[in-house]
Amino acid sequence: MEDYILDALYMNHIELFAGCGGLSLGLETAGFDLIMANELSPMASDTFARNILNVNLAEQSNIDKILWISSRYQREDIQKRFRENPIVAAGLTEEHHSDLKNNHLSDEQLDRSLLVGSIADLNKLLVDDNAGLLARLKNGLGRGGIDLISGGPPCQSFSMAGLRDHLNQRNALPWEFAKFVGMLQPKIALLENVSGILRAFDIDGVKRFAWHEVAKAFANVGYIPLCLHINAKYVGAAQNRPRFILIALRIDIYTQLEDRMPDEPLLKALQSAKIFVDRVQRGDDAEVGTIKYFDIEKDHAIFSSGPLAPLLTHNKGQLVSVEEAIDDLRSTDLGHSSYVENINQLFCNFHSFELNKLTNHEFRANGPKVRARFRLNQVLNKLDAINARKLKNYIKYVDGAQLDRFLLKEVAKYWLVDIDGTILKKGTQKQIASLLEALRTRKHSQRALKANRPAPAVLGCPDDTSHYYESENTQRTLTVRELARIQSFPDWYEFKSKVTTGGQNRKFEVPQYTQVGNAVPPLLGRALGRVCAKLLNTCE
Secondary structure, eight states, rough: OOHHHHHHHOOEEEEEEEETTTHHHHHHHOOOOEEEEEESSSHHHHHHHHHHSOOBBTTTGGGGGGSSSSSOOOOGHHHHHSSOOHHHOSSOOHHHHHHHHOOOOHHHHHEEEEEEHHHHHHHHHHTGGGGGHHHHHHHHTTTSOSSSEEEEETTTTTOOOSSSOOTGGGGGGHHHHHHHHHHHSEEEEEEEEEEGGGSSEETTTTTEOOHHHHHHHHHHTTTTEEEEEGGGGTTOEEEEEEEEEEEEHHHHHHHHHHHHHSHHHHHHHHHHHHHHHHHHHTTTOOTTTTTEEEETTTOOOHHHHHGGGGOSSTTTTTTHHHHHHHHHGOTTOOOOOOOHHHHHHHTTTTSOOOOOOOOOOOOOOOOOHHHHHHHHHHHHTTTTTTHHHHHHHHTTOOOOOOOOOHHHHHHHTTTTTOTTSOOOOOOOOOHHHHHHTTOSSSSOOOOOTTTSEEEOOOSSGGGGGEOOOOOOTHHHHHHHHHHHHHHHHTTOOOOOOOOOOOOGGGGGGHHHHHHHHHHHHHHHHHHHHHHHHHHOOOOO
């Protein structure tokens, strides 16, 4: 572990929107000790509790570390609590049950606990100063304060893969995050979100930028926001996963850094952000342009050295491919790559789980039509750019897209899976045209992995991505474990609850595939922790 982390006196953190625990796992290896976590979803909480807190529901061990902010069920019905709709459970009404409200839990009971429920409800408890909870948390449960509050608010409504609805109530969650930070006053706050937050919403003809408004929210509670656009592939994760990061420094921490940091790009960026904060707090018009975000591919100088350097440990010639991440999982005859050995070793020192344990690797049964589409996606990866675009446009029902004999001739060079699951070798143009017509879909996110490149950003739907391996009759989606490898989770990390879901349950259930897709890659969490550790140690 890095010298500047070992030299730290002590670092602690509170995790909001904890999900299944990817960020917390990464922060642990950067030297941060968990005080408390909060997560809305009972399903994701099950995974977090099992892996981060060593909770074993079957053996009833450590279950006192899981506390519900609000639930329709009594604590004795803990299994029902893990299956309930968290949206219905929220509200702190008289009909609901709370393990926190009017319950004077000791610091020892709260320490390293997971609070299941709405952040809005938790903030309400703090505002009401229920059972002195605010003062005790602000003091870090006896530690004298909080070093870091971190988290990734749900981001579907900001995502370019979603509907981008600026009215979605989930868009209020970054503000709830800022409210929590304002009350507890940690030295640093860390917010992670999708790149879509950087793109404008058109509201009544006026462009609004969510990231800019979030930066204002942190400025209003007394923090200097440093806004970054980074990518998990540059810290060694096996996927192209761009992310928006906001690192917010308490004013006194900023002042110490300004006095002790050498004259470098980061100092200038923070000084510019301080001017933005002054304008916001005066009530002046801090419009877009008064603060900027720094892109890891465009603003190389700020990431090349100093505190932000941990975010750029792999250049474009060192990126980890998806083959390095998952190839051994398709056959017991294949050995681990250095990437797999690294993540298994890196994250093994903090828990007592079996190092070589492998869970969540059950293959899903894909029907012949699905396999046919997966094979076609593999062929798409082989076509030149012009023909690939033409075929994608046809398959996705793009207006005006048609098949032509030149495109069919190119596709005919490769074997295909027919609609009934049989292998179609050297098909005629008529056969191929008929197959392509049958495989048209309005689902725009489906693709096959490319073995020698990082994977695209992992999403929560299992059928969005298929395996790169091209042997006949092997076309399939990825297992939960394969997605977890791409996200840089170690093999011992066990994802709990149901594997997938559908129908109306999609609105509130967070099954294993979604847990993995929503997670912060542990390697990225570690890199962000190293950044925060270096900033804190500069102030010592």
